[in-house]
Amino acid sequence: MSTTDTVPVRTDGEPGPEPRPAARDRSPATSRRLRGLAERHALLLLLVAVAAFFSFYPPSAERFATSANLNVLLGNQATVALLALAVILPLVCGYFDFSLGAVAVASTVLTAGLMSFRDLPLGVAMAAGIGLGVAVGFVNGLLVTRLGLNSFVTTLGMATLLGGLIQWYTGGQTIQAGLDPRLARFGSATLLGIPQVVYVVVVVAVLLWYLLTQTPFGRGLYAIGSNPRSAALVGIRVQRSAWTTFVLAGAIAGVVGVLALARSGSATADTGTPMLFPALAAAFLGATAVRPGFFNVVGTIIGVLFVSVAVSGLTLSGASAWASPVFNGASLLVAVGLSHYLGRSRGVRT
Amino acid sequence: MSSALAAAAPSDSEIALRVSGLGKRFGATVALDGADLALRHGTVHALVGGNGCGKSTVIKVLAGVHRADVGRIEVAGRTWDASDYDPRTARAAGLRFVHQDLGLFPQLSIAENVALDAGYPTATGSRVRWGALHRRVAGLLEAYEVEADPRTPVGALRPAQRTLVAICRALQDQEADQRLVLVLDEPTATLPQHESDVLLEAVRRRADKGQTVLIVSHRMPEVLGVCEDFTVFRDGRTVAALVGRRPTEQDLVRHMTGVDPAVSSDRALAPGAIRSGSPAPRAKQLRRGSSPAADPGVVLSVRGLTGGPLRGVDLDVHRGEIVGVAGLVGSGRSSLLRTVFGELPPVSGSVDVRSADGPARPTQDIGSRMDAGVALVPEDRAGEAAFADLAVRDNLTVTVRRRYWRPWGMDTRAEEADAGALVDRYGVRTASTAIPLAALSGGNQQKVVLARWLQRTPSLLLLDEPTQGVDVMSRADIYASVREAAAAGCAVLVASSDLLELCSLCDRVVVLRDGRITADVAGDDLTPDGLTALTQLTADTPPRSAAHQGAIR
């Protein structure tokens, strides 16, 4: 119930040019608006600062700001970015989905396995991988929204289950042989100097941004996240909407799996956690930016870039292998702390 | 006004609590601007003022929830600077609070909520003595006539019961401790007549024993009946401190608005004032004269409805008619409204809603009822109407969000303009439409919820405690808006525990008892006293008043 002394002005999450000043903001609140501005763009500024630092810091300067490094960075982070976008969908309505990492790996493994073990064509294998994501999302949504199970526990259970199935399906082996070469070619090709997978992320991000901020459905999702009882009483189909977010998130995670296969050219059995946690960190970091206190697409993308630029810089300046998980974990903690603080400083009282 | 202040100053020895020069800003909003307040020992003191004038803020400062920017707080002779005053100081000084938002933990049981405040009774080895706790809480609940088991989670209670639990919690200890200062922020806003009578009686009794009570309320007759001293706030400042004087309702309203009621008579339209001959009945007469001729169509027809507490309800509401629903807590008022809105499925019986273009789809869900032009302002604002962390604008447009959709995105410009117009029209006090709803005062949040539905120009408007927490002046405006909607053909069904409100707003009032309609009153029979008798005295159970007097002792 404690409250800080200001109420930051929020806008409706438009990422583009600075929104016009609110028509009814009669107060000469320039300083307040500045504070709000600073708060909205703090993460972006931090990203620029970190990038600038590693471009000039002698140990990393030589290789950091090169187009080769940028390509590696963007290409490798495409899957994490896409997974982070999947993660925010249920989060907007107030639900966790911890199974998305495992869904992505399951999709990778299934797509690879169908081509390698069964000689199925690429299209069918990809459809099966993405379809698996849809199916898992559907089941998660059913359990969480219809049966009212706790999303945290349910999806954690689902993640464990999928992890086991992945082990069973691959027998612990890496699937490498018999994959359609077109997939790996797509994964390593660039268009206009940028890895092609990045375009997939951009397209999904734009679609999701439109869905969340520019449609009545997206507005409804934020309303559900704010107060599901109130949302039901203004005619929002709470269960159906939340369920939809689980299915969409599962589908995107399925795409993540296919992209991961395209990037690496092989499918290795793992639990998906190594990819999920950076994605969660990015989602929570993103909730401190652009529309502070709310999960949003643009903030999430900035969050991914921030984490990956920092980790890449650290690696290039000779930090050890442990630097990356430590940084990821620390930024997740800071992000969660910050969004909690922001939530309170908006003067929440019931 | 300064004369009122000067005459006020009581001698220092009788002061139980004094705040002086309190200032508090929330960003650009000045919530308190040098507020003063002095409570005499052993009195019931009323703090009144318009919505958003800073009453709750003063109380939160007293509780240590907010820290004031400047000012001093003095309790029983000890003085603190506002900057080093915290919740523990407040408790140690003998202050007990019921906040406007109650501050209960919905997932915890009643007993745990009560114990969190006063401490759990423990046996050796700090084991909680649940048996003892439950017995003590059961006793408290009985004294305030809450029919609930101490193990029930608070979230499962009705709003009125939740208020009573918060009151039990604040009043649980030390009946005889004379140092206690009880601070109650709109405790009666959601309480039915009988329950608020019980509460006010308990408050009165404690003051007679030497305790001091500060009470905030927008129900003027109530504070006029129970309070000795009055402090009036306007725009975060104390504009009048009336000590040991009996002001009239008009006096108080004049101080609140700073406008002489003679100059602007419609602003002073307090419900109390309406009964003592104001322009309101004339407006009602006018509309009633014209509506039956215009269209006798039945908008809502309920037949043999059962489900929840309802045991066979038959009811017709016509175009342009305002029908009230009176009844005790648990009589099924809210259930009736919610079933009509399609939220609760009826067990048997039928609900037919006729929209402007023929009968509505037979499907019984909220979506199709809304399409048929039905609107519901629910009783529990915080739990079922507010989106506390969303902007005021989003809270206003959430019922019409499809209106603003264009293929290239939401038309935020139009949305902004409409939200601004609603804020102006319903007198919502807010710095901008972009701030979160939670930053608004309770009454202003209620206006946002009302505006959200009235903008849809519904054909059937269901109102559950529509003016809870709304100040006297805005209440008149809300009545005017509802009448306007009715005059345009909207059918209105109002459930309210404020019988005065039902009498001044409605054409006809039905009385619900034990899930059935037991009376239908209109015209000259429609008086608060008549309704009180119909809702309570004829109840099958032995007369409630006798029962509660027994309990209180």
Ligand SMILES: Nc1ncnc2c1ncn2[C@@H]1O[C@H](COP(=O)(O)OP(=O)(O)OP(=O)(O)O)[C@@H](O)[C@H]1O
């Ligand atoms: N947490 C907050 N953040 C920002 N502004 C706030 C906050 N709490 C209160 N305010 C503002 O302070 C002013 C006073 O609010 P307060 O709640 O004290 O009013 P009130 O007198 O209790 O009104 P009501 O009768 O409607 O309950 C209002 O303008 C309100 O918008």
Ligand SMILES: [Mg+2]
């Ligand atoms: Mg208040």
